[in-house]
Amino acid sequence: MKNYIEANSHFIIKFLASLLVAILLPLFIKTPFPLHVMILICIWAIMGMGWNFIGGYAGQVSNGHALFYGIGAYACGIGMKNFNASPWITMWVGVIISIGVAFVLGAPLLRLKGHYFALATMAIAECGRIIFLNWNYVGGATGVDFLNKAEPGWYTLQFTSKYPYYYIFLTFVVLILLLTKGLDKSKFGYYLRAIKANEDSAQSVGINTSRYKLLAFMLSAGVVSLAGSLYANYLQYIDPSIVMPLNVSMMICLVTVMGGIGTVIGPVIGAIVLTVISEYTRATFSSISGFDLFIYGALIIIIVLFLPNGLISLFRRKQKIRILTPLEMEERMR
Amino acid sequence: MIIQCIFEGIVIGSILALISMGIALIWGVMNVLSFSQGEFLMIGMYLTFFFNKNLGLDPIISIPFTAVIMFALGVLVYKTLIRKALKGPILSQRLITFALSMVLVNGMLMLVTSEFRTIPKVIFTGTVDFGFLVISKEKLVPLMVSVLVTGALFLFMNKTNIGKAIRATSLNKDAEELVGIDTEFSYMLAFGIASAIAGTAGCVLSYYYYITPTVGTSFLLFGLIAVALGGFGSIFGAYIGGLLMGIVDVFAGVYFNTAFKYVAVCALFMLVVSFRPKGLFGK
Numbered sequence: 160m161k162n163y164i165e166a167n168s169h170f171i172i173k174f175l176a177s178l179l180v181a182i183l184l185p186l187f188i189k190t191p192f193p194l195h196v197m198i199l200i201c202i203w204a205i206m207g208m209g210w211n212f213i214g215g216y217a218g219q220v221s222n223g224h225a226l227f228y229g230i231g232a233y234a235c236g237i238g239m240k241n242f243n244a245s246p247w248i249t250m251w252v253g254v255i256i257s258i259g260v261a262f263v264l265g266a267p268l269l270r271l272k273g274h275y276f277a278l279a280t281m282a283i284a285e286c287g288r289i290i291f292l293n294w295n296y297v298g299g300a301t302g303v304d305f306l307n308k309a310e311p312g313w314y315t316l317q318f319t320s321k322y323p324y325y326y327i328f329l330t331f332v333v334l335i336l337l338l339t340k341g342l343d344k345s346k347f348g349y350y351l352r353a354i355k356a357n358e359d360s361a362q363s364v365g366i367n368t369s370r371y372k373l374l375a376f377m378l379s380a381g382v383v384s385l386a387g388s389l390y391a392n393y394l395q396y397i398d399p400s401i402v403m404p405l406n407v408s409m410m411i412c413l414v415t416v417m418g419g420i421g422t423v424i425g426p427v428i429g430a431i432v433l434t435v436i437s438e439y440t441r442a443t444f445s446s447i448s449g450f451d452l453f454i455y456g457a458l459i460i461i462i463v464l465f466l467p468n469g470l471i472s473l474f475r476r477k478q479k480i481r482i483l484t485p486l487e488m489e490e491r492m493r
Numbered sequence: 494m495i496i497q498c499i500f501e502g503i504v505i506g507s508i509l510a511l512i513s514m515g516i517a518l519i520w521g522v523m524n525v526l527s528f529s530q531g532e533f534l535m536i537g538m539y540l541t542f543f544f545n546k547n548l549g550l551d552p553i554i555s556i557p558f559t560a561v562i563m564f565a566l567g568v569l570v571y572k573t574l575i576r577k578a579l580k581g582p583i584l585s586q587r588l589i590t591f592a593l594s595m596v597l598v599n600g601m602l603m604l605v606t607s608e609f610r611t612i613p614k615v616i617f618t619g620t621v622d623f624g625f626l627v628i629s630k631e632k633l634v635p636l637m638v639s640v641l642v643t644g645a646l647f648l649f650m651n652k653t654n655i656g657k658a659i660r661a662t663s664l665n666k667d668a669e670e671l672v673g674i675d676t677e678f679s680y681m682l683a684f685g686i687a688s689a690i691a692g693t694a695g696c697v698l699s700y701y702y703y704i705t706p707t708v709g710t711s712f713l714l715f716g717l718i719a720v721a722l723g724g725f726g727s728i729f730g731a732y733i734g735g736l737l738m739g740i741v742d743v744f745a746g747v748y749f750n751t752a753f754k755y756v757a758v759c760a761l762f763m764l765v766v767s768f769r770p771k772g773l774f775g776k
Contacts, residue, residue: 220584267767274526277587278721279766282759285714289755405714409528409591416584449602449706456595460574463589467581 170340170423178333185325192442194321200434201328202390207414207426208335209382214412215421216348217375218355219269223280224411226287227257227380229403231387233291236303236397239315246316250388257384258377265373272358281408288403302398316392324393331389332427335382339423351375355421383411417462419471428470432462496626498743504632506739507639510732511694512716513723514646515687517731520720521663522683523579528590529570531713532597533688537563537695538704539601542610551616553634556696560689567688571681579680594709601706610704617700635697642693643732646686650728659683714755715742718762724775733773737761 164171188194206228214220234253238244268279292300311317318324342348350371353361362368391397410433418429436458444451466472512530519527537559544555574593578586617630650656661669662679670676702708719738723730738758745757765773 267763271766271770274520275721275766275770277526278717282718282762286756286759289752293752412584413588416588447603449599453596453599453603456592456599459592460589463585464574464577467585
């Protein structure tokens, strides 16, 4: 334990400091809009971290995670509207369904590589969107509106104020951040990185690549589904064009890539920057239709073009990569 | 009825094939999955529309003009964005083309509003009735143009030196630089040609289809899937993939439910990739 703290003191200090800022910041905010932005940051951070497991660590770039986002959102929506079930239960139902779907889809999908995997996941997510759009039980194109039925409170996870949402979502962000941090330096994390670097070599040294890819896929599906549940509870209205379009799938990738793919803190940084840009351009330029998304797209292009390794590369000191001589290596071993 | 469906499917498929050939070209040459191809189609449609409205040009006559403008636009996009993006990771290249499509759609939305437009008068109208098959001439035009463009592309890629250089780039970049071919130039040309093809597709599509800034998205999705269906880097495969996609699309629409077109198309795709993970004609 002591060794662990010593080895990670850098991370722990930064983590506690930013947690303190995140907890205290809302107390100085009096208008609802910045708080709304912060809540969305939490949701996108969870999604980015979820996608990071399969897309960042395992290197299997999925462009269809909106499917799991939608499943999570619908689990809460339908649960509340039709069964009056507490979101605290239905969100885990959504997670289980998502993991199950990921398990079933993973077997055929994860055999594909590179662009093929991306296209296949994209196609599946589009299928999912069309199915939800035409499924009367879940409301079809009109979606699910579950605001009226519930009374505000902890049971229904619906509040009139925005503060409780923020702190609940922040808790989830912290938990998943710690999960990522734990997996980052674990055997699992190294296996996934090995798969990303070279799948055939990983297989040849005895890593069961298909099994670990499937595990990472299921884990990421579960986390993204959780984000979907939280978002549904915050918005209290969902329809397929909000939670399942191609844009959401691409934005999940974008959050991670912008922050720093395959890193612990990258998705959080990406979520902060992307959500701030997105929400503030929407608030500022929405008078002309299309102008806000025009600016948004242009800013994305600029950031991704000039920082292809993510915003985290700004903070990282340049590491000198060099190959150790055998002599140096022996010295290190001692 | 079945013959009619096959015909309609081939018409839609020939448009998809044009888009997917462009995507396959970019994919094969520079290993980028281009999400902006559908938007080039959309811009081609608007160019055709404004040529028709302001100069009275028929879509068929405006094909060369649109193709040249789109080629220039493609080269411009390559020079400003893609060349720099190619130095980064593969995923950021894909995201840049996605963000570009967002910029193009919303830029167009600002310029022309989201109103649906159609081209009021075209030269070829009316139908030819064979008894078992009714062909409307508006739909015959895209089919003919698609076949001609594909033929021209095949000749270009296989018979001319520049085309051979582009194909060589897709095989091995380093070896090509070694024998003294300018890869930069091949890349630029490939991107330009891809966007010119998409523009041409836009021209002929506007013959019978409505025009709106978001029209490219659904064609893009099908085009992307068609490429994956056809197989990596195979332009011929992309063409066949596009046609197949169009036929399945129409059959699902007629015999089941229009909404489940996607599901049918995706089911076909999943079926193919689970047996051949690299597509029908992939190596």
